Amino acid sequence: MSKVNTILQKLRGIFQDDRVAMYYHGNFDDRFTDKLISIADYDIAKKNKRRMAFLISESFQNIIRHGESDLDTENAGLFGVRGIDPYLHIFSSNLISSSAKDFLATNIDTLNNLNEAQLADHYREVLSKGKINEKGGAGLGLIEMAKKSHRPLQTRFVEKKGEIYTFNLQIDLIVNEDEKVGPDDNPVNIDSNNEIYDTIIDNDILFVYKGEFSEELIAPLIKLLEDNAAGESQSMGFKIYTTAIEMMQNISSHASGLRPRKDGLFIIQYTAGGYYLATGNYIDGNGQDVLKRTLNLNSLSREELDRKYRHTLKQSVVEERKNANVGLIDIRRTLMNDINSEVLTLTDGNYLMMGIEITAEE
Amino acid sequence: MKALNIASTNFSPTVECLNGEVKITGKSVLEDAASFFEPLHLWLKEYIASSDTIKVEFNLTYFNSTTAKQILKFLMAIDDSGIEADVTWVYPADNEILLERGQEYGIMLDLKIKFKPV
Numbered sequence: 001m002s003k004v005n006t007i008l009q010k011l012r013g014i015f016q017d018d019r020v021a022m023y024y025h026g027n028f029d030d031r032f033t034d035k036l037i038s039i040a041d042y043d044i045a046k047k048n049k050r051r052m053a054f055l056i057s058e059s060f061q062n063i064i065r066h067g068e069s070d071l072d073t074e075n076a077g078l079f080g081v082r083g084i085d086p087y088l089h090i091f092s093s094n095l096i097s098s099s100a101k102d103f104l105a106t107n108i109d110t111l112n113n114l115n116e117a118q119l120a121d122h123y124r125e126v127l128s129k130g131k132i133n134e135k136g137g138a139g140l141g142l143i144e145m146a147k148k149s150h151r152p153l154q155t156r157f158v159e160k161k162g163e164i165y166t167f168n169l170q171i172d173l174i175v176n177e178d179e180k181v182g183p184d185d186n187p188v189n190i191d192s193n194n195e196i197y198d199t200i201i202d203n204d205i206l207f208v209y210k211g212e213f214s215e216e217l218i219a220p221l222i223k224l225l226e227d228n229a230a231g232e233s234q235s236m237g238f239k240i241y242t243t244a245i246e247m248m249q250n251i252s253s254h255a256s257g258l259r260p261r262k263d264g265l266f267i268i269q270y271t272a273g274g275y276y277l278a279t280g281n282y283i284d285g286n287g288q289d290v291l292k293r294t295l296n297l298n299s300l301s302r303e304e305l306d307r308k309y310r311h312t313l314k315q316s317v318v319e320e321r322k323n324a325n326v327g328l329i330d331i332r333r334t335l336m337n338d339i340n341s342e343v344l345t346l347t348d349g350n351y352l353m354m355g356i357e358i359t360a361e362e
Numbered sequence: 363m364k365a366l367n368i369a370s371t372n373f374s375p376t377v378e379c380l381n382g383e384v385k386i387t388g389k390s391v392l393e394d395a396a397s398f399f400e401p402l403h404l405w406l407k408e409y410i411a412s413s414d415t416i417k418v419e420f421n422l423t424y425f426n427s428t429t430a431k432q433i434l435k436f437l438m439a440i441d442d443s444g445i446e447a448d449v450t451w452v453y454p455a456d457n458e459i460l461l462e463r464g465q466e467y468g469i470m471l472d473l474k475i476k477f478k479p480v
Contacts, residue, residue: 219373222391238424238459245426249393310470317435324431334459 004269005342005353007203008280011210012265012351014196015082020211023080023091024224025200036060036081038220039209048175051148052088055171056081058141059092078197083175083211084188090171091193098163105157107139108169112152119147149173154190168194204270212261213251213281221248221266239358240275242334244268246327247279247354253323256282256349271357278340278355287343287352294341294354297332305333331356363412366405374398375422379405382413387421390429399432406436410443420464421452421480430463434470441471448476455479 015021022039037053060079077094096104114122123143146153154170172187200208209221225244244266251264264281283290300308309329316324332339337357344351366379375388379402392398409416418440420433440447451464461477468475 218393223372235457235459238457241424242426242459245391249426249428252393306466310466313431313434314470316431317438324427326430327427330427330430 002340002342002355004267004276004278004355005340007199007205007269008265008267008278008353008355009344010199011196011208011267012280014192014199015210015265017084018210019083019085021080021082021208022211023078023196023200023208024206025078026206036079036224039081039211039217039224048173052173052175055090055145055148055173058145059090059169059171061141078200080193080196080208082188082193086174086185087187088173088175089188089193090173091169091190091196093166093168093197095160096165096167098165101157101165101167103139104142104167105155107142108153108155111143111146114146116147116150119143123147145171151187154187156190156194158194166197168197205267206270206275207266207268209266211263213248213255213264213266214262218245218248218252225268236274236358236360239334240268240277243277243331243356243358246331247277250327250354251279251281254281254283256284258284259349271359273357273359275358276355277358278353280351280353282349283343283352285350286345287341287350290352290354291341291343294328294339297328298338300332302333302336305329309333335359363409364405366401368398368401375425377402379409382409382415383417383419385419385421386433387419389422389424391424391426392429393426395426395428395432399429399436402436403432403439406439410439410445413445415446415448416440417448419450419452422460423454423457424460425463434467437467437471437473441473447473449473450476450478452478452480 020039022036024036037056077092079093080089080091082089082091111119111122123140126139126143142153149171151172154172156166156168158166158168160166168190170187170190170193199205207225211217222241222245226241248264248266251266252262255262255264259282262281264279267278269276269278297305297308309326312329313324313326315321316326328339335356335358337359339354339356341352341354344353363382365381366377368374368377370376370388373389373391375386375390377399378385378387384402384406386402390398418437425433437449440449451461451467453460453464461479464475464477467473
């Protein structure tokens with residue numbers, strides 16, 4: 001099994017019970033917030049959407065506000081959202097200085113020991129005193145997080161080197177209040193997020209999405225990738241965008257129809273030569289047809305692929321087929337790297353993993 | 363002949379059909395491109411029945427494989443009709459992939475396509 005497929009398999013296991021999960025590891029700016037919110041708010045009770053949007057936005061701001069991006073450019077912030085009923089977990093992680101650590105640790109500890117009325121009083125007090133820390137925040141964001149989530153904020157500080165710490169913060173929000181929350185329905189422990197954090201950092205992963213691949217959910221994902229690709233060279237950005245769309249739409253069209261949702265996993269990983277894009281999803285059947293097809297495509301030259309593309313596309317019009325069926329051919333001939341495919345036989349079905357590297361042109 | 367105008371969205375192009383001129387502009391990442399382009403195919407069928415010439419301009423910055431099929435379906439209908447066609451493929455000058463995608467339609471069809479970098 002390839003290294004990427006090992007990662008896919010690990011993430012599949014971690015996110016098995018997640019309705020939706022999304023992690024972004026990279027440079028942060030406000031352009032992403034709206035798209036992250038539109039992906040996360042799918043299927044959430046209307047009245048909670050505003051609260052969730054606020055918390056995502058505030059958590060995102062927290063990375064920008066307290067982050068020390070100049071400390072280590074290779075280790076930009078990490079932001080994640082996990083929907084595991086009845087909770088939505090909002091996770092952020094970024095490098096901070098020891099003075100920011102002291103400020104955050106003291107503040108959060110205080111907040112976690114206050115009840116709702118005390119939180120409201122504390123909020124008014126901080127607001128009137130206007131105590132601004134060196135990063136321009138008065139801690140009001142943290143108080144708002146505690147107030148709106150109605151749960152203690154989960155944190156972990158991990159010393160990296162010298163005076164630098166990784167600050168992991170998790171907000172737990174009940175998004176569907178109609179669901180009964182039993183005494184055993186505890187939110188996921190932040191340590192579970194730390195495992196995801198390690199997997200993402202150790203494997204240089206830029207983006208992870210697990211969830212439904214319906215058109216309305218792919219749309220904000222595409223927009224997110226488009227914005228991210230804008231920072232790349234024209235050719236690389238175009239290839240990432242093209243490949244991501246075809247791969248995601250491939251899940252949408254071919255994911256198992258026997259399950260209630262067209263779920264799948266999509267990751268983008270940095271490689272020495274560029275990026276690796278991979279997908280995983282349950283399929284109907286044993287997947288041997290896909291494996292055979294990708295092996296065949298991998299054996300063809302660029303000219304042969306072009307001929308196959310034109311023939312297949314033309315046949316799809318002449319024979320009025322529902323699908324164009326040229327997505328994989330197009331990916332392979334655009335990138336001219338092998339499409340890796342593998343089927344896992346699991347107790348709950350067959351799981352197809354596919355991936356391809358996008359390398360910069362010489 | 364009635365004009366056809368479809369406004370663009372984040373995921374679909376602008377389609378303008380007026381006085382024998384068709385312009386398709388923007389990007390198309392639609393999963394269900396067939397439904398989106400259906401009004402264009404219907405418009406063309408009706409137009410071809412009563413006209414001798416058509417001018418077409420594609421100016422797409424990106425299109426996915428489901429859209430590629432709809433473009434071919436559209437151009438094939440023009441090609442098969444024998445109507446006199448003036449087809450221009452506008453592409454970003456620094457995007458060779460989009461130029462090649464346009465050239466492919468020229469290989470697949472008898473239509474002569476003009477290429478215009480911008």
